[in-house]
Amino acid sequence: MSVDVRVRCLREGCGGIVRFAARDSGEQERDCPRCGDSRRLAIDSDLARGGSVTVCPCCGGREFFLRKDFPQWLGLMIVIDAAIASCVFLYLKMMMWVWIVLGGAVLVDAALYFVTGIATVCYRCRAEFRGVAYNPAHTGFDLATSEKYAQVP
Ligand SMILES: [Zn+2]
Ligand SMILES: [Zn+2]
Structure with a gap:
């Protein structure tokens, strides 16, 4: 680089x-x-x-x-999407998916942080x-x- x-x-x-x-x-x-x-x-x-x-x-x-080069709106969008999705799974009582969605959002945030530098x-x-x-x-x-x-x- x-x-x-x-x-x-x-x-x-x-x-x-x-x-x-x-x-x-x-x-x-x-x-x-x-x-x-x-x-x-x-x-x-x-x-x-x-x-x-x-x-x-x-x-x-x-x-x-x-x-951070990471745009703030993008991080916020990921968090909001994950929150909506986890509410839906919570409503459907699919607890495992609630954790997968929330954990996934954290991982994507972290990955973006390293990629954008x-x-x-x-x-x-x-x-x-x-x-x-x-x-x-x-x-x-x-x-x-x-x-x-x-x-x-
Ligand atoms: Zn200078
Ligand atoms: Zn000039």
Whole structure:
């Protein structure tokens, strides 16, 4: 799995996302899909090999948070469907199926979690990294840490 890096376009008001596939280390250049501005990124060899992110290649930031790629509506839909199905089985007094449905929903949720993976996001510039090694120093989003960077122009 190659490392996938997504950074925001630097042009003001553009909001485009520029994608880099960091298979090789070194400087890379990609065009913004929205405005065509080119964006340069220096990928270090550790990152290209799928190592963990320690320094952001876009802004030099050293703090990151983890975000699940798993869409919340999908997880909710599975839970609701399972709840409806288990009520039906409960009504029919088919207790074994109630447990199979509820257990199945938990397994599907867990499987989706692993398939969709986790993105590492830079607090400072919101660059996203996928396919990188898990860094135990990174945790979920922390508002206090995020606000530290809110003042950075
Ligand atoms: Zn742009
Ligand atoms: Zn950054």
